[in-house]
Amino acid sequence: MSQYQHIKQKAYEANMQLPKLGLVLFTFGNVSAADHDLGVFAIKPSGVPYEELSPEKMVIVDFDGNTVEGSHRPSSDTKTHAVLYKNWPKIGGIVHTHSTYATAWAQSQRCIPIFGTTHADHLTADIPCAPPMSDEMIQGDYEYQTGFQIIDHFTELGLSYEEVEMVLVGNHAPFTWGKTADKAVYNSAVLESVAQMALLTEQINANAPRLKDALIKKHFERKHGPDSYYGQ
Amino acid sequence: MSQYQHIKQKAYEANMQLPKLGLVLFTFGNVSAADHDLGVFAIKPSGVPYEELSPEKMVIVDFDGNTVEGSHRPSSDTKTHAVLYKNWPKIGGIVHTHSTYATAWAQSQRCIPIFGTTHADHLTADIPCAPPMSDEMIQGDYEYQTGFQIIDHFTELGLSYEEVEMVLVGNHAPFTWGKTADKAVYNSAVLESVAQMALLTEQINANAPRLKDALIKKHFERKHGPDSYYGQ
Amino acid sequence: MSQYQHIKQKAYEANMQLPKLGLVLFTFGNVSAADHDLGVFAIKPSGVPYEELSPEKMVIVDFDGNTVEGSHRPSSDTKTHAVLYKNWPKIGGIVHTHSTYATAWAQSQRCIPIFGTTHADHLTADIPCAPPMSDEMIQGDYEYQTGFQIIDHFTELGLSYEEVEMVLVGNHAPFTWGKTADKAVYNSAVLESVAQMALLTEQINANAPRLKDALIKKHFERKHGPDSYYGQ
Amino acid sequence: MSQYQHIKQKAYEANMQLPKLGLVLFTFGNVSAADHDLGVFAIKPSGVPYEELSPEKMVIVDFDGNTVEGSHRPSSDTKTHAVLYKNWPKIGGIVHTHSTYATAWAQSQRCIPIFGTTHADHLTADIPCAPPMSDEMIQGDYEYQTGFQIIDHFTELGLSYEEVEMVLVGNHAPFTWGKTADKAVYNSAVLESVAQMALLTEQINANAPRLKDALIKKHFERKHGPDSYYGQ
Numbered sequence: 013m014s015q016y017q018h019i020k021q022k023a024y025e026a027n028m029q030l031p032k033l034g035l036v037l038f039t040f041g042n043v044s045a046a047d048h049d050l051g052v053f054a055i056k057p058s059g060v061p062y063e064e065l066s067p068e069k070m071v072i073v074d075f076d077g078n079t080v081e082g083s084h085r086p087s088s089d090t091k092t093h094a095v096l097y098k099n100w101p102k103i104g105g106i107v108h109t110h111s112t113y114a115t116a117w118a119q120s121q122r123c124i125p126i127f128g129t130t131h132a133d134h135l136t137a138d139i140p141c142a143p144p145m146s147d148e149m150i151q152g153d154y155e156y157q158t159g160f161q162i163i164d165h166f167t168e169l170g171l172s173y174e175e176v177e178m179v180l181v182g183n184h185a186p187f188t189w190g191k192t193a194d195k196a197v198y199n200s201a202v203l204e205s206v207a208q209m210a211l212l213t214e215q216i217n218a219n220a221p222r223l224k225d226a227l228i229k230k231h232f233e234r235k236h237g238p239d240s241y242y243g244q
Numbered sequence: 245m246s247q248y249q250h251i252k253q254k255a256y257e258a259n260m261q262l263p264k265l266g267l268v269l270f271t272f273g274n275v276s277a278a279d280h281d282l283g284v285f286a287i288k289p290s291g292v293p294y295e296e297l298s299p300e301k302m303v304i305v306d307f308d309g310n311t312v313e314g315s316h317r318p319s320s321d322t323k324t325h326a327v328l329y330k331n332w333p334k335i336g337g338i339v340h341t342h343s344t345y346a347t348a349w350a351q352s353q354r355c356i357p358i359f360g361t362t363h364a365d366h367l368t369a370d371i372p373c374a375p376p377m378s379d380e381m382i383q384g385d386y387e388y389q390t391g392f393q394i395i396d397h398f399t400e401l402g403l404s405y406e407e408v409e410m411v412l413v414g415n416h417a418p419f420t421w422g423k424t425a426d427k428a429v430y431n432s433a434v435l436e437s438v439a440q441m442a443l444l445t446e447q448i449n450a451n452a453p454r455l456k457d458a459l460i461k462k463h464f465e466r467k468h469g470p471d472s473y474y475g476q
Numbered sequence: 477m478s479q480y481q482h483i484k485q486k487a488y489e490a491n492m493q494l495p496k497l498g499l500v501l502f503t504f505g506n507v508s509a510a511d512h513d514l515g516v517f518a519i520k521p522s523g524v525p526y527e528e529l530s531p532e533k534m535v536i537v538d539f540d541g542n543t544v545e546g547s548h549r550p551s552s553d554t555k556t557h558a559v560l561y562k563n564w565p566k567i568g569g570i571v572h573t574h575s576t577y578a579t580a581w582a583q584s585q586r587c588i589p590i591f592g593t594t595h596a597d598h599l600t601a602d603i604p605c606a607p608p609m610s611d612e613m614i615q616g617d618y619e620y621q622t623g624f625q626i627i628d629h630f631t632e633l634g635l636s637y638e639e640v641e642m643v644l645v646g647n648h649a650p651f652t653w654g655k656t657a658d659k660a661v662y663n664s665a666v667l668e669s670v671a672q673m674a675l676l677t678e679q680i681n682a683n684a685p686r687l688k689d690a691l692i693k694k695h696f697e698r699k700h701g702p703d704s705y706y707g708q
Numbered sequence: 709m710s711q712y713q714h715i716k717q718k719a720y721e722a723n724m725q726l727p728k729l730g731l732v733l734f735t736f737g738n739v740s741a742a743d744h745d746l747g748v749f750a751i752k753p754s755g756v757p758y759e760e761l762s763p764e765k766m767v768i769v770d771f772d773g774n775t776v777e778g779s780h781r782p783s784s785d786t787k788t789h790a791v792l793y794k795n796w797p798k799i800g801g802i803v804h805t806h807s808t809y810a811t812a813w814a815q816s817q818r819c820i821p822i823f824g825t826t827h828a829d830h831l832t833a834d835i836p837c838a839p840p841m842s843d844e845m846i847q848g849d850y851e852y853q854t855g856f857q858i859i860d861h862f863t864e865l866g867l868s869y870e871e872v873e874m875v876l877v878g879n880h881a882p883f884t885w886g887k888t889a890d891k892a893v894y895n896s897a898v899l900e901s902v903a904q905m906a907l908l909t910e911q912i913n914a915n916a917p918r919l920k921d922a923l924i925k926k927h928f929e930r931k932h933g934p935d936s937y938y939g940q
Contacts, residue, residue: 128417688843
């Protein structure tokens with residue numbers, strides 16, 4: 013049995029949650045699960061329908077994007093995953109989808125304002141939208157550069173990838189991550205819900221104010237602080 | 245067997261309706277069922293997925309928010325439930341969700357105008373939106389204060405909690421209640437539907453008028469008055 | 477066996493389609509099926525959940541609204557059905573729902589413009605919206621007057637109930653009808669779809685033109701004329 | 709066994725995907741599958757509900773629209789399919805639906821701007837919207853002329869039907885095609901998703917820019933070029 017069976021299994025199970033959560037049409041999404049000690053991750057093979065996936069079909073790739081094990085080609089977004097794992101060592105899973113509302117925000121090239129506690133329960137910043145890449149980056153190694161575009165945007169905004177586990181890539185679509193692949197999938201579903209609510213909020217009240225600072229702070233502490241007690 | 249088995253069972257069954265009605269993502273909601281004679285209520289445990297719930301996992305809490313029985317932590321919104329039960333003695337069940345449209349109205353900090361008979365069949369006032377709490381209340385015992393924020397807003401508007409069984413908490417999300425936990429869940433579903441229709445109504449006609457007074461009165465009497473005869 | 481068994485069965489089956497088609501929440505809808513020779517119709521009992529319905533529970537009512545057979549109270553909208561059957565002799569079935577998009581148009585008090593062939597395949601006029609009733613009508617026999625409000629509006633606009641099998645009642649919700657109860661249910665689903673598309677059309681292009689006259693005429697003839705050949 | 713069994717089977721299976729993908733209400737859609745060597749295509753019979761379809765009920769029609777085999781009438785849109793097969797020899801399947809968002813764009817008579825990579829992964833032009841036909845064309849052989857309206861619009865815009873496998877017909881609804889019937893169905897689902905995202909994008913940011921040229925080029929090459937490697 014493969015020494016990577018544990019992450020193949022995790023990646024498989026996490027990928028299978030995407031269609032159940034309504035986050036993907038056909039194969040428009042992928043999840044990976046990493047083992048930082050082994051320096052590799054398991055990722056969905058390219059173009060294989062969800063109903064034909066199995067743990068064995070997951071592809072093992074190292075953090076430079078080289079395939080280590082597997083008979084299928086890895087997802088075309090593999091290099092973006094590799095860059096994020098290499099630079100952000102505490103990430104155990106990454107998800108990319110083209111979910112409807114999050115992708116619409118990415119296409120509109122706006123960050124998602126923090127309008128309420130649903131958002132604040134998960135992150136206390138606006139959900140960032142990295143600008144589209146420069147022509148040079150696009151013409152180069154595109155998926156590789158997508159990873160750096162995300163990391164550079166976090167650096168520019170002074171955001172921690174451990175606190176803000178999601179990003180919109182302008183003109184493209186969302187990426188989410190987390191300590192595990194399951195958490196990354198959870199974050200994708202939360203992002204989609206928050207993205208829908210934020211659009212509706214602006215439609216109901218074009219001048220809806222951002223969440224007040226005291227509430228942002230309270231919700232952050234309720235979930236993340238030393239005295240955290242959150243759970244519904 | 246627990247002397248609270250009857251409310252554990254009711255709370256369990258009512259909680260299980262939330263995902264079926266499409267009102268919750270993951271664990272973003274909770275239902276409680278009270279016994280005013282015993283001075284306690286049964287509420288969903290914190291962070292337990294719906295598919296793992298059972299009547300036995302419900303937590304018994306008194307009206308001051310103290311856990312009386314149960315091996316799990318109660319929902320983080322427990323104190324809000326406790327305050328409402330203590331102050332509004334005819335409530336037998338309470339529901340909190342982050343359902344999409346109702347939450348968007350709460351985030352937009354607008355009450356929901358009464359536009360039609362779907363709304364009027366259930367309540368004949370606009371659905372109130374309590375303003376976000378003051379910084380002092382937020383920094384204090386937040387969930388406890390959420391209960392008072394709701395009660396104070398009803399007092400200010402002169403609303404009866406027996407006639408208006410739902411509220412939006414600004415920046416946050418809805419709470420609904422009723423004589424039973426089942427009725428409170430029913431009210432959550434009605435609120436979500438009315439919230440969606442109200443947004444669509446304004447999108448179709450930005451100057452849509454509120455329901456005329458004669459219709460408000462008629463629908464109120466049709467359902468609630470001494471000669472009530474309503475039922476579809 | 478009841479001499480009305482045939483219409484009880486039809487009304488039962490047609491009612492059961494409403495939740496399957498996503499047109500009702502809880503019991504917010506009702507279907508009836510008439511036998512004009514016998515001068516009666518079978519209608520859903522009041523307040524009974526769909527999962528507890530059976531043909532035997534349907535209530536038989538005459539065209540003046542009097543219950544002829546049945547142990548349950550008929551739907552609270554029964555008198556509206558009775559008035560329509562009495563005045564429009566070629567109707568065999570009537571449906572009332574609070575379906576989301578059609579109800580939003582009714583609340584906005586606008587008729588639905590004919591924007592495309594989906595609409596024109598079914599009717600070649602805008603979908604009419606009867607204005608809210610006068611205070612006098614509301615204070616009188618409300619459900620009875622709702623029937624006349626619909627008929628009067630058709631008379632005023634010069635519409636034929638055989639060509640236009642649906643109406644919005646301002647501030648309230650839609651009614652549809654047809655030669656059979658099944659056709660009336662079909663029309664309710666078509667109305668909901670057309671109502672959603674019309675709102676989206678205006679959102680995409682605030683100046684979207686109504687369907688051109690030549691297309692209205694063509695689609696009318698394609699489906700209804702002597703040389704009709706329509707079917708997808 | 710019919711010499712056309714292979715395309716009957718393909719057309720049947722592709723038709724059955726439409727309700728599963730949420731692209732049709734009742735019978736508002738049809739799929740055909742062609743065999744260019746035999747000069748015929750199999751198409752859904754007219755007015756038959758999806759649950760009653762079978763491969764045997766598919767109708768075989770030649771590229772002039774004449775029925776060759778089958779006991780049912782072919783779909784009323786058959787001549788549109790025939791014209792496209794006759795003029796565009798590399799098409800193996802065609803789909804027509806009235807899916808909600810694509811139809812709303814068709815009704816609004818706007819082409820769908822290319823806002824993001826979800827769109828660019830499939831085609832690198834705006835999704836064209838053919839204008840409504842002239843009165844003369846409508847009064848003539850309407851479904852036949854619909855085919856020419858589509859072809860003429862592609863010629864006018866200089867579009868290749870092999871690169872752009874979808875079109876909106878103004879005032880009407882979408883048509884999609886592909887090398888196979890399955891691919892044509894896939895394109896219908898992609899179109900519906902892209903159409904929804906484009907509306908949402910404009911609602912979030914009324915000034916959302918079209919996808920930048922370098923990204924259009926990159927995504928085109930990633931999927932279609934000699935060095936293509938795409939797949940999620």
